[in-house]
Amino acid sequence: MNTDFLSAVSACCHPSWTSRGLWHRCLALAATLCIGACAVGPDYHKPSVQIPESFKEGADWQRAQANPQGSLSSDWWSVYQDDKLTQLIEQSQKANQSIAAAEAAYRLALAIVQADTANLFPLVTTGLSGRRTGVGSGFSPSTGSSITGSSATSTRATSGVSNNFSASASASWELDLWGSIRRQIEAAKGSAQATDAQLAGERLSIASSVAVDYFELRRADIDIQLLKQQQDIDSRILDMTRASFAQGQTSNDQVLAAQDTLETVVADLQSTETTREQDEHAIAVLVGVPPESFALPEVPAYAFVLPDVPLALPSQLLERRYDVVSAERTAAAANAQIGVAEAAFFPTLTLSAQGGFQHNTLAHLFSLPSRVWTLGPDLAATIFDGGARTAVVHETRAIYDEDVATYRNTVLSAFQTVEDGLSSVNHLRQQTQAFANILERNQQLFASERAQLQAGAVSEQDLLTEQLTLLQAEQNLSDTRALLTQGSVTLIRNLGGGWQWDDTKVSAVAGHRPQSDRAGPAETLDASAPK
Incomplete structure (x- = not known):
């Protein structure tokens, strides 16, 4: 060769x-x-990871119905059947500043890909100039004086005025003999694809945060109503206890205990109202508005909806988790950088050409006798650098090894979070059923206590005490349902939230669609590494 x-x-x-x-x-x-030309450096192969056959904490029905084609909808929040929640999440996807920053980072990554791709093509420049030079009769070349930018004729001893017109064009092209530029483009594409996945992750994170905060706020709505009812009942019980104490039927200790019970409910109420206000403030920021101008009306009778979350095979998690995809694409970019570093050991070849016209009159500038040109290759190589290039190769290989380890750890963490989410949902389901049974029994006890009051068998204070127990059972069930709904949101987020990487969708970088028209991430770059 x-x-x-x-x-x-x-x-x-x-x-x-x-x-x-x-x-x-x-x-x-x-x-x-x-x-x-060839591309030096190792071709990329996706790092191997250990993938379980099924999720350990998945319920029996989930394992039985695991479907390789099953996936969440991209608008997964609609399964909660709450128009207000849907409105808030859709607003957050448009106005949240964290998403705006992630979109800007993605556009920056695309611009870097375009800039690196431009290095594959020649650089062409052109210029046009005209000068008029005067020389006095006392000028002598022996003095060493010259006029910057003047032509050779203007430095003669002959006095007078001369003109110089020129038009030129030049082109230079560094041939990518060893694949340095192509490897750099490959690395830039990998980084852009990682940024694309991070943008999808930011969207999912914001949507799930809105949902979790929203359900926490609705839980507070229910708790506030139940705590206010408990406060009223505890106030009545305290009044009855004080009246009994005045008649000598109860001790002062019972009065103090009734006061403590009332104050505890008051403290819980204040804490719950604080939680609601802070959740409202958090939602305001997530949807991109100042908390001062944002308010959500209370819904004390809110009914939580628990959707069935489709559970696919664990192997699909590698394509549906944005953090896993981002880590894998980062490793691919690091692999390409090894080729860039190794290409520095080989010489570079640049083809240069320059041509134009030069004359002292503009009328005769573009004529054949006025033409000038130069053309030739330029071969350059580094002979000695003290081991700098070798160190760069070692550095890029170490970065690749680090990114591969990060990718494998991200995969393990992804499986862990899904298992944690399944465990939480499974146990909260059982806990919800237990509290539902407790509430049902307390409703029966309260009905029995009320019938006994009408028969004169128990006092009104006994009925109020039983009513307090019933309200606490309602609160326990409501809180557990809220936690179960929030747990389902977390599980959906851990399963990827309906997003999926698809490396079969290829479109030119230069022709990528604007962000407002994109149907989803990962549709603007080819994920496959060049061979």
């Missing part, structure tokens, strides 16, 4: 060739070298 290369260069530079023939032969040389 070296012999062919030197022969081709010698042929291009042979003085017998005309400018046009010389240009054609150098173009043919460039095309031949580009076609036969």
Whole structure:
């Protein structure tokens, strides 16, 4: 290959060739070298990871219905059947500043890909200049004086005024013989794809945060109503206890205990109202508005909906978790950087051409006798650098090994969070059923206590005490349902939230769609590494 290369260069530079023939032969040389060029460095292969056959904490029905084609909807929040929640999440996807920052980072990554791709093409520049130079009768070249930018004729001893007009164009092209530029583009694409996945992750994170805070706020709505009812009942019980104490029927200790019970409910109420206000403030920020101008009306009778979350095979988690995809694409980019570093050991070949016209009159500028041109290759190589290039190769390989380890750890963490979410949902389901049974029994006890009051068998204070127990059972059930609904949101987020990486969708980087028109992430870059 070296012999062919030197022969081709010698042929291009042979003085017998005309400018046009010389240009054609150098173009043919460039095309031949580009076609036969290789890309040094290792080709990328996705790192191997250990994938379980099923989720350990999945319920029996979930394991039985695991479907390789099953997936969450991209608008997963609609399964909760709450129009207000849907409105808030859709607003957050448009106005949240964290999403805006992630979108800007993605556009930056695309711009870097475009800039690196431009290095594959020649650089062409052009220029046009005109000068008028005057020389006095006392000027002498022996003094060493000169006029910057003047032509050779203007430095003669002959006095007078002269003109100089020139028009020129130049082109230079660094041939990617060893794949340095292509590896750099490959690395930039990998980084852009990782940023794309991070953008999807930011969208999912904001949507799930809105949902969790919203359900926490609705839980507070129910608790506030139940605590206010408990406060009223405890106030009545305290009044009855004080009246009994005044009649000598109860002790002062019972009065103090009734006061403590009332104050405890008051404290719980204040804490719950604080939680609601803070959840409201958090939702306001997530949807991109100041908390002062944002308010959600209370819904004390809110009914939590628990959707069935489709559970696919664990292997699909690698394509549906944005953090896993981002870590894998980061490793791919690091692998490409090894090729960039190794290409520095090889010489670079640059083809340069410059031509134009120069004359002292503008009328005769663009004429054949006024033409000037130069053309030739430039071969450059580093002979000694003290081991700097070797160190860079070692650095890029270490970064790749680090990114591979990070990818594998991210996969393990992804499986862990899904198992944690399944465990939480499974146990909260059982806990919800237990509290529902407790509430049902307390409703029966309260009905029995009320019937006994009408029969004169128990006192009103006994009925109020039983009512307190019933309200606490309602609160326990409501809180557990809220936690179960929030747990389902967390599980949906851990399963990828309906997003999925698809490396079969390929579109040109330069022709990517605006962010407002994109149907989803990962549709603007080719995920496959060049071979």
